[in-house]
Amino acid sequence: MATTIEKAEQRVKDLEEKLKQAKALKQKAEARVRAADAKQKRADDTRRKVLVGAYLLQQMSADPSIHASVLKGLQGFLTRPDERALFGLEPNASTPPAAGNETAHAG
Template sequence: MATIDERIAALETKLKQERAKKQKIEARLRSVEQKRKRAEDTRRKILAGALVLELMEQDQQTKQKFLARLDRYLIRADDRALFGLSDITAQSAPLGNSENRRS
């Protein structure tokens, strides 16, 4: 028969294993939740973008206003090309300048 100290040691080992299992399960749940939130965010952006594109097709003034905002917001050449905007010239502010990114 095992001594009380051996039983305690075995139970402590088992407790550590169970805690590790719990942490792994919690990490998996957090990962699933983060993935769900990212998917929802992406879906919101797609739906909002589809609405904006439709509004731009229907009204030239809305299109011009939105393109002007995009011109101030977008800094990457490939993003700008999607909307037919010219490349940012060498005279523009540095990429790290957040004031020129958002308006």
């Protein structure tokens, strides 16, 4: 027959195991929240880029000087031939970028 001390020790072990499980659940929940926040930040960033791009395209079509200015800026910004072709720019004559770094811009 288990003594009172043995019962108490078993109860402590059981509670410690429950605490360990609760902490693991808390960590999982916190990780889900962090992942959801990161996903929302990426979505917001993408949405900002789309809206700014739409605005610039509208401005470029309305004002030839803005069109010329943006294209001039894109000359040095875009390095990939497929990206340059989207704006009617000739492929760069310079050497291709290093492997794993296909564009000079972030994003």
